[in-house]
Structure formats: C-alpha cells, structure tokens
Amino acid sequence: MDRTTPETDPSPPRRVPRQARSKARLALVLRAAERILVDDGVEALTTTRVAAEAKVSVGSLYQYLPDRGAIIDALAAGYFARLEGVMDDLVLAAARERWQDPVAVLVDAYASIYRTEHGFRALWFGSGLTEETRAADREHKRRMADGIRRVLLALEVARDDDALARACHAAILAADALAQEAFRRDADGDAALLDEAKVMLRGYLAEVAGRYRDGETPG
Numbered sequence: 543m544d545r546t547t548p549e550t551d552p553s554p555p556r557r558v559p560r561q562a563r564s565k566a567r568l569a570l571v572l573r574a575a576e577r578i579l580v581d582d583g584v585e586a587l588t589t590t591r592v593a594a595e596a597k598v599s600v601g602s603l604y605q606y607l608p609d610r611g612a613i614i615d616a617l618a619a620g621y622f623a624r625l626e627g628v629m630d631d632l633v634l635a636a637a638r639e640r641w642q643d644p645v646a647v648l649v650d651a652y653a654s655i656y657r658t659e660h661g662f663r664a665l666w667f668g669s670g671l672t673e674e675t676r677a678a679d680r681e682h683k684r685r686m687a688d689g690i691r692r693v694l695l696a697l698e699v700a701r702d703d704d705a706l707a708r709a710c711h712a713a714i715l716a717a718d719a720l721a722q723e724a725f726r727r728d729a730d731g732d733a734a735l736l737d738e739a740k741v742m743l744r745g746y747l748a749e750v751a752g753r754y755r756d757g758e759t760p761g
Contacts, residue, residue, distance in 0.1 A: 568606050571596045572620060575613050576661040584670030587613050611672045614665065618675045621662040622682040625655055629689035637696040644697060645744045648690070652717060653736055656725045663725060683718065687711040699751040709750045713743055 574596035578586050587610045593600045607613045632651055641647050656663060665671070671679075690710040694700040720739040724732040 564606075567598065567602070568616075571598060571603060571607065572613075572616055575607075575617060579617065579664045579668075580660045583664065584610075584614065584668040587670070589613070610670070611674070614670060614672050615674050615678070617661060617665060618671075618678060621659060621665070622678065624659070625662075626682070626685055626689070628655060629686055633689055633692045633696060636693045641697065643744075644693060645740050645747060648693070649717060649721075649736060649740050649743065652721050653724070653731045656721055657731060666722065667726060683714055684711065687714040690714055694747070694751070699754075701754045705753075706750070709746075713746060716746075717743060 571592060575587060575592045578591060578595055589600055589603055589607065589609060592607070592613060593603045596603070607616060628651060632648065635641075636644065636647075687707070687710040690713055691700075691702070691706055694706065694710070695702055700706050717739060720735060720742075721731070724735040724739070727735065
C-alpha cells in the first residue's frame with residue numbers, strides 16, 4: 543500500500559526552541575517520549591500519545607516534533623550528546639590518571655551507558671530508526687572514535703595521523719557491535735562477552751601502538 547499515515551510521512555523542518563521556556567517544554571516532552579519508548583517501544587511513539595503523556599497540546603508538540611520520525615531523531619540526538627560527554631570526560635581522566643588498562647576502562651564505561659540508558663537500548667534494539675538517525679549515528683561513531691584517538695594520545699601510546707584515526711574508528715565499531723550483542727543477551731550485559739571484547743580490543747590496540755613504537759609508517 544503506497545499511502546502513508548501522518549506518523550510515517552517525511553518530517554518537515556522542525557523549529558529549534560530558543561527561549562528558556564520553550565527549551566524546558568521540549569525537554570519535558572522528550573522525557574515523556576522516553577518513558578513511552580522504554581515502556582511500550584518505538585511503535586507507541588505517536589504525537590498524540592507523547593502529547594498526552596507530557597500534558598501538552600498536540601499543536602504545541604507539532605512546532606518541534608511533527609511526527610514519530612522527529613521524536614526518534616530528537617531522542618537519539620540527546621543520547622549521542624550524553625555518550626560524547628562521557629567520552630570527553632574519559633579523555634580528561636586519561637591524561638590525569640595514566641590508566642594501566644585503558645581498554646578495560648573504556649569498555650566498562652561503554653557498558654555502563656548501555657546499562658543505565660534504557661531509552662537508548664530500547665531505541666537501538668527496536669526497528670524504528672529513521673534514515674536521519676542512522677546518518678547521525680555514523681557521525682556520532684566518528685566523534686566517539688576521535689575520543690578514543692584523544693585517549694591514546696593523552697596516554698602517549700600512539701602518534702597522531704590518519705592511520706590512528708582509521709584504527710580508532712574500527713575499534714569503536716567493533717566495541718559498539720559487541721556491546722549491543724552483550725546487552726541483547728542479558729539486560730545487565732553478558733559479562734563473558736564483554737570480557738572477550740576487552741581481550742580482542744587489547745590485542746588490536748596493542749598492535750596499533752606497536753606500529754608507532756617500532757617506527758612503522760602505517761599505510
């Protein structure tokens with residue numbers, strides 16, 4: 543059937559709230575949307591349901607979130623920002639604390655986010671991601687990979703170049719795939735699989751660091 547409902551039509555450009563009151567209202571709406579997402583899944587994220595949960599009019603919701611796709615995109619943007627904030631904190635901590643096992647610190651931090659961000663898990667494990675969210679996720683992973691690069695530079699175990707950026711991107715893609723599988727298996731994260739992720743990533747990043755110790759110029 544070709545005809546689509548208003549909830550699945552492409553979203554028109556949504557307004558960005560500028561006043562403090564409007565920002566607070568949007569935050570309230572997104573908290574309501576997250577509750578629905580966690581309790582009932584992506585398909586329950588209709589504008590009518592979210593407006594009722596947030597106790598706002600559908601008309602006021604439409605100004606910022608005109609359909610389910612816009613709600614999903616806004617929720618995902620919030621999750622990405624929180625993940626990237628955690629990574630920024632880890633970069634600062636790496637410089638101060640000089641970790642002996644950076645892979646364990648990073649994997650444990652990543653797993654902790656999956657463990658506590660129930661909305662993030664509900665969104666990623668559901669089937670309602672929009673193309674805009676998938677594109678945003680690709681850029682988000684590049685920013686997370688840059689965080690790994692900055693951690694390795696802070697620990698002085700690598701030299702900054704394009705090959706390091708490529709290796710860190712590969713590492714974050716692998717870590718994310720393994721974390722997702724670990725939390726699909728177990729709501730608290732499959733500990734054995736997370737340990738295997740650490741083993742794999744330690745070996746890979748040790749090999750990457752070894753290239754620089756040996757004076758290689760990666761291709």
